[in-house]
Amino acid sequence: MATDDLTLVKRVRSGDQRAFKLLVERYQRKVYSVALGMVKDREEAMDVSQEAFVKVHKYLDHFKGDSSFYTWLYRITVNICIDVLRRRAAAKGEHVELDENIQLDSAEANIGALGSRLGTNPQKSLLRKELAAKIEEALQEVPEKHRAILLLRELEGMSYEDLARTLEIPKGTVMSRLFHARAKIQKILNKYLELDEAKSGIGSE
Amino acid sequence: MASKTACEEFIPKLSAFIDGELSPKERVDVERHLSACSDCVGRAADLRAESALIRVGMEMLADDVDFRDFSQRVMARLTPERPPLLERWKISLGELFTYRRGAIASFAAAAVAAFVVGAVSVARSGMPEGYASPRMAVQTVSTDPEAHVAPVVMKSEGGDAIIWLVSHRHGLEASGGGRTEEVQTEELDMEPKPAKQSTPAPKLNQERPRGGEL
Numbered sequence: 001m002a003t004d005d006l007t008l009v010k011r012v013r014s015g016d017q018r019a020f021k022l023l024v025e026r027y028q029r030k031v032y033s034v035a036l037g038m039v040k041d042r043e044e045a046m047d048v049s050q051e052a053f054v055k056v057h058k059y060l061d062h063f064k065g066d067s068s069f070y071t072w073l074y075r076i077t078v079n080i081c082i083d084v085l086r087r088r089a090a091a092k093g094e095h096v097e098l099d100e101n102i103q104l105d106s107a108e109a110n111i112g113a114l115g116s117r118l119g120t121n122p123q124k125s126l127l128r129k130e131l132a133a134k135i136e137e138a139l140q141e142v143p144e145k146h147r148a149i150l151l152l153r154e155l156e157g158m159s160y161e162d163l164a165r166t167l168e169i170p171k172g173t174v175m176s177r178l179f180h181a182r183a184k185i186q187k188i189l190n191k192y193l194e195l196d197e198a199k200s201g202i203g204s205e
Numbered sequence: 206m207a208s209k210t211a212c213e214e215f216i217p218k219l220s221a222f223i224d225g226e227l228s229p230k231e232r233v234d235v236e237r238h239l240s241a242c243s244d245c246v247g248r249a250a251d252l253r254a255e256s257a258l259i260r261v262g263m264e265m266l267a268d269d270v271d272f273r274d275f276s277q278r279v280m281a282r283l284t285p286e287r288p289p290l291l292e293r294w295k296i297s298l299g300e301l302f303t304y305r306r307g308a309i310a311s312f313a314a315a316a317v318a319a320f321v322v323g324a325v326s327v328a329r330s331g332m333p334e335g336y337a338s339p340r341m342a343v344q345t346v347s348t349d350p351e352a353h354v355a356p357v358v359m360k361s362e363g364g365d366a367i368i369w370l371v372s373h374r375h376g377l378e379a380s381g382g383g384r385t386e387e388v389q390t391e392e393l394d395m396e397p398k399p400a401k402q403s404t405p406a407p408k409l410n411q412e413r414p415r416g417g418e419l
Contacts, residue, residue, distance in 0.1 A: 028279075033266070112248070114250075132261075132263070155260060155264075160224070178221070
């Protein structure tokens with residue numbers, strides 16, 4: 001059985017650097033996926049991931065064992081991502097959307113469309129690259145804090161409790177942000193799939 | 206058939222419903238509504254599909270990335286408290302010993318030989334220069350850019366002493382045996398030891414081992 005996170009953290013604190021390498025290897029892919037969903041750019045996502053681990057190592061003494069190691073790791077990751085996004089927006093002179101109160105467009109043209117097109121368990125092999133790219137793009141349409149919640153939920157399967165702890169927000173906020181983020185992404189994906197089907201003629205059978 | 210207003214009440218809960226995050230009572234309420242509302246069944250299915258899509262899609266993108274040297278790169282960026290100078294020296298010397306064992310061995314042999322010679326010379330002609338005081342302080346450490354430099358570690362009672370062996374080609378050719386040898390210690394309170402090249406032992410009174418520059 002793999003050594004648990006807290007044991008590894010203890011070993012790192014007592015000077016065992018290999019234990020830290022194990023932690024990195026355990027979480028690198030997940031941290032990267034979250035970072036990629038947040039910042040979209042591959043290289044930036046890679047930088048963020050490295051930065052997150054470097055920071056975690058640096059502040060390991062500040063990590064109290066009262067939360068899971070991974071909630072702490074993801075909090076650091078998300079915060080670095082948000083910094084990157086703000087710097088990027090500032091560089092472009094854009095107003096940064098600071099979250100909250102996105103209007104929910106209740107016009108649902110095609111209920112059940114996504115579910116019937118894709119089923120609830122799409123296989124990786126069946127999923128096309130363009131669709132994956134579209135998902136990534138759709139994610140960018142969601143305010144950063146909503147996006148963070150959505151990614152942590154979908155990629156890490158975090159419970160609402162853990163999400164609340166990771167992002168330091170009430171559980172009710174987790175619930176409503178997830179709901180809004182999903183609604184928005186669904187709209188974008190539906191539109192994309194419609195266009196796609198109109199183009200290729202699939203769905204007309 | 207469920208009313209439109211009923212849907213409005215339940216729609217915001219569907220997301221938490223598919224996540225299994227509703228309270229038992231809320232869940233029962235949603236399930237009851239679903240049994241009467243095909244629209245909301247469709248909505249829940251959409252949410253599940255979307256959830257899976259995001260997961261699979263993002264995993265797919267991460268699959269493109271090669272993580273083989275990721276942890277290595279992270280480890281390289283870590284800045285632990287700098288190990289003491291001596292530790293760092295041991296590490297780099299350890300590498301030297303691993304990769305250039307042959308060369309080092311001959312230098313070490315030479316150093317030991319030189320030490321013996323030095324000892325003999327001490328016995329014959331008294332203390333060599335620089336040995337007047339029991340401990341010497343190193344002021345500067347420098348090497349000639351043209352010289353061939355190789356470090357050798359000799360264990361002494363007080364700890365490791367790192368000794369530079371410098372063979373100066375020009376000096377060797379010009380004066381035939383009148384080599385320049387520098388012996389430098391690493392830490393201030395370490396006993397320096399004389400060291401010599403593997404070339405024939407010098408005439409004892411002509412050249413005596415010297416300590417580091419004082």
